[in-house]
Amino acid sequence: MVIGLTGGIASGKSLVADALREQGLPVIDADVISREVVEPGEPALEQIIEHFGPEILQFDGTLDRKKLGSVIFNDTEKRQVLNQIIHPAVRQRMMTKRDDLVREGNEHVVLDIPLLLENNLNFLVDRVIVVYVNEAIQKRRLVERDGRGEEDAAARIKSQMPLKEKRDLADAVIDNSGTEQETKTQVNELLHQWKIK
Numbered sequence: 001m002v003i004g005l006t007g008g009i010a011s012g013k014s015l016v017a018d019a020l021r022e023q024g025l026p027v028i029d030a031d032v033i034s035r036e037v038v039e040p041g042e043p044a045l046e047q048i049i050e051h052f053g054p055e056i057l058q059f060d061g062t063l064d065r066k067k068l069g070s071v072i073f074n075d076t077e078k079r080q081v082l083n084q085i086i087h088p089a090v091r092q093r094m095m096t097k098r099d100d101l102v103r104e105g106n107e108h109v110v111l112d113i114p115l116l117l118e119n120n121l122n123f124l125v126d127r128v129i130v131v132y133v134n135e136a137i138q139k140r141r142l143v144e145r146d147g148r149g150e151e152d153a154a155a156r157i158k159s160q161m162p163l164k165e166k167r168d169l170a171d172a173v174i175d176n177s178g179t180e181q182e183t184k185t186q187v188n189e190l191l192h193q194w195k196i197k
């Protein structure tokens with residue numbers, strides 16, 4: 001079974017991904033792959049320079065993620081331009097990794113994709129888990145984790161489908177409003193219910 005793990009920014013996907021790994025399931029992380037595809041020499045980085053200008057690089061030639069983030073989370077059109085450059089490369093690499101893991105004999109594989117529902121990627125997976133928290137908790141945890149302030153956090157949250165809507169599209173919802181242990185317990189119960197563990 002291919003399980004899609006999604007949620008919103010700072011809703012707790014990494015926590016749930018760790019819980020799934022602890023249960024022996026391999027997890028492919030779209031955020032990690034989206035960093036790989038913009039490394040120096042990658043075609044996606046060349047395209048980013050074409051569209052956003054060479055000032056989007058740091059002195060060492062790597063992508064200035066802070067600068068690009070402050071552009072795309074405040075401008076829908078520029079975000080779409082970036083998405084059109086990065087997402088096909090990420091999708092391609094995720095599918096290759098998924099196929100490798102299946103070929104190696106893994107019965108279940110998890111794809112951790114923050115924008116799975118925004119980008120209609122349900123066809124890549126058999127079931128969807130949404131990690132849910134309400135917007136107040138989401139914003140508080142994001143501000144605390146990234147330290148970029150309330151305004152930045154609000155812009156990032158607004159750039160995604162509201163978690164309330166994602167919840168309605170899930171096969172299973174993990175509520176991450178409580179303690180980390182409570183969340184891990186829900187994950188273990190779900191794996192049991194789905195007869196994976």
Ligand SMILES: CC(C)(COP(=O)(O)OP(=O)(O)OC[C@H]1O[C@@H](n2cnc3c(N)ncnc32)[C@H](O)[C@@H]1O)[C@@H](O)C(=O)NCCC(=O)NCCS
Pocket residue numbers: 008009010030031034064065066068069072079082083086090113114115156159160
């Ligand atoms: C703009 C970038 C350089 C900012 O980098 P930064 O290190 O600050 O953030 P990071 O990549 O760790 O992403 C953190 C979270 O932001 C959210 N996010 C990232 N990109 C987007 C996007 N295009 N639209 C909506 N939310 C996004 C996701 O929830 C993600 O988990 C980076 O987010 C990026 O390259 N985004 C485009 C690729 C993308 O869509 N990634 C997300 C899933 S593939």
Ligand SMILES: Nc1ncnc2c1ncn2[C@@H]1O[C@H](COP(=O)(O)OP(=O)(O)OP(=O)(O)O)[C@@H](O)[C@H]1O
Pocket residue numbers: 007008009010011012013014015016031114141142144145176177178179180181183
């Ligand atoms: N149950 C919890 N109780 C308290 N803090 C939590 C809980 N779950 C997650 N956090 C904290 O909230 C922040 C966001 O969690 P996490 O990084 O797992 O979210 P994410 O969905 O993976 O985020 P992103 O989409 O940005 O990668 C982290 O700082 C994490 O330590």
